[in-house]
Amino acid sequence: MAQAAGRVARALGAFVDGAIPVRIRAWDGSEAGAPADSGAPVVVLNHRRALRRLLWQPGEMGLAHAYVSGDLDVDGDLGEGLAAMWGLVRDGAVKPRKPRLGELPGVVADAARLGLLGPKPAPPPEAIRLPRFARLHSKLRDRAVIAHHYDAGNDFYELILDANMAYSSGYWADLGGELTPANLEAAQEAKLDMICRKLGLGPDSTLLDVGCGWGSLPIHAAKHFGAQVRGVTIAAEQRDHINQRIRAEGLADKVQVDLVDYRDIAARIDGYGEFDAVSSIEMGEHVGDENYPTFAATLFGALHPGGRALVQQMSRRPADSPGGGAFIETYVTPDMVMRPVGDTLTLLQQAGLEVRDVHVMREHYVPTIRAWLATLEADWDRAVALAGERGARMWRLYLVGGALAFEENRMGVDQILLSRPTTTGRSGMPATRVSFEPVSDPAGITAP
Incomplete structure (x- = not known):
């Protein structure tokens, strides 16, 4: 049976052109993605809920919810990790894409085995809740x-x-x-x-x-x-x-x-x-x-x-x-x-x-x-x-x-x-x- 990090890397590969730009460490201790000696940022998935957050809200918001909640971490200096990941996107080394038709069954199967299918996780309570019906800048x-x-x-x-x-x-x-x-x-x-x-x-x-x-x-x-x-x-x-x-x-x-x-x-x-x-x-x-x-x-x-x-x-x-x-x-x-x-x-x-x-x-x-x-x-x-x-x-x-x-x-x-x-x-x-x-x-x- 494939370990969690391997499944995550395989699923992620369907959404990114080229090699996975980060090393992934999953909640079961497994690792996959970029080589350990590559100097790539290490993304630590402390809980499978981090992936569910990203599934529901891909990009900045899902990552922020996952980090603030503690579901996701970056091993080492957070600033260096964010700068490296932002640089890869900025310089075009990482290009998002849509999964090909033949990849979809495998992506769905990996998502199911990783426990990602389910309701949208609530945002951490630190996210602001504004008064209902309050007009902008009232x-x-x-x-x-x-x-x-x-x-x-x-x-x-x-x-x-x-x-x-x-x-x-x-x-x-x-x-x-x-x-x-x-x-x-x-x-x-x-x-x-x-x-x-x-x-x-x-x-x-x-x-x-x-x-x-x-x-x-x-x-x-x-x-x-x-x-x-x-x-x-x-x-x-x-x-x-x-x-x-x-x-x-x-x-x-x-x-x-x-x-x-x-x-x-x-x-x-x-x-x-x-x-x-x-x-x-x-x-x-x-x-x-x-x-x-x-x-x-x-x-x-x-x-x-x-x-x-x-x-x-x-x-x-x-x-x-x-x-x-x-x-x-x-x-x-x-x-x-x-x-x-x-x-x-x-x-x-x-x-x-x-x-x-x-x-x-x-x-x-x-x-x-x-x-x-x-x-x-x-x-x-x-x-x-x-x-x-x-x-x-x-x-x-x-x-x-x-x-x-x-x-x-x-x-x-x-x-x-x-x-x-x-x-x-x-x-x-x-x-x-x-x-x-x-x-x-x-x-x-x-x-x-």
């Missing part, structure tokens, strides 16, 4: 999406992020440097410093931060530049965490954070229309195509004439999935829209903002994400205690895949500096480009 649905992504809790994010709790790309002085917590913190402080300098913040400057996360930018701007900051978020856990940090830092007279949807800012934030600067760091991806003009108009309306805005936002090429792909849309952040950066510039300009500078930071996201991943792996047991085994596996897959997407230019991230010109066309900015590079010691920052 306030109800947006709150549900945010709540899902932050369900792991502040303790989990404190585990993987730096001391600033900055959940966005850092700015690395050495892109090839060691991925240590200290270097991650320095990269995030450099990013925060650069944003404050681009916005021209100084003592008593006023800043509105839209989608302020755990308060890394509001606190940095107040503490190191003397700015008066209002932050808004729709995540209650984030708001509560920021308030604790504000009290601990003695910044209650400098920073205020409100639980406000960006669509309600004009009605609920005192001083709307009179801010010196407005920022939004990796939040614009989540408002959707239909609402982006409203988002852009909100940034424009918050500024007094001559004020500055900075948007840090992820992007994708036109042919790629704007939502990030099936895995991200199912497990991480549904409803996200990443468009080419040029399209975003057009939308911001249509709101009345003038584009002053576009800073491509794609390469900087690779070490940022890999530093988060290194911290997750180093404290895996605590991550499992906080998020559960499946939750921790979901985060591992998310971070590994995200780093690869930025490294291989399937995703980008850009800082867009803008101004609200006066009625006579004055931008309020220097006519020549000035250096916005961060200083080496953020603690010693003085106002520009």
Whole structure:
């Protein structure tokens, strides 16, 4: 009787032109596929349910469900395995095909013997469940999406992020440097410093931060530049965490954070229309195509004439999935829209903002994400205690895949500096480009 791995390899061969590109290790300990000494990724099938998932949902979604549930693993480094498999597909070394007529009886027989015939397995509970009948990007649905992504809790994010709790790309002085917590913190402080300098913040400057996360930018701007900051978020856990940090830092007279949807800012934030600067760091991806003009108009309306805005936002090429792909849309952040950066510039300009500078930071996201991943792996047991085994596996897959997407230019991230010109066309900015590079010691920052 053929062992399980041999049957799997034979069945898989009916769907792929050429040799099987991976080595398969089945639940019975058998192995087949690529030679053991070929260096090919080793796919470990811990349970026959992994194959049933792939039968019902071939491709990314079936693989994601199987990995998150623990039904499937990759032996060795997950990132190297995914990069190798993606490269085979990208370079055309693996070409899917339909089984030939004569192969179908054998495929069906192998599927039956492997126990693959049966109902569709339920997705792991970590997959998001959105409110029924909630309209796309309605306030109800947006709150549900945010709540899902932050369900792991502040303790989990404190585990993987730096001391600033900055959940966005850092700015690395050495892109090839060691991925240590200290270097991650320095990269995030450099990013925060650069944003404050681009916005021209100084003592008593006023800043509105839209989608302020755990308060890394509001606190940095107040503490190191003397700015008066209002932050808004729709995540209650984030708001509560920021308030604790504000009290601990003695910044209650400098920073205020409100639980406000960006669509309600004009009605609920005192001083709307009179801010010196407005920022939004990796939040614009989540408002959707239909609402982006409203988002852009909100940034424009918050500024007094001559004020500055900075948007840090992820992007994708036109042919790629704007939502990030099936895995991200199912497990991480549904409803996200990443468009080419040029399209975003057009939308911001249509709101009345003038584009002053576009800073491509794609390469900087690779070490940022890999530093988060290194911290997750180093404290895996605590991550499992906080998020559960499946939750921790979901985060591992998310971070590994995200780093690869930025490294291989399937995703980008850009800082867009803008101004609200006066009625006579004055931008309020220097006519020549000035250096916005961060200083080496953020603690010693003085106002520009």
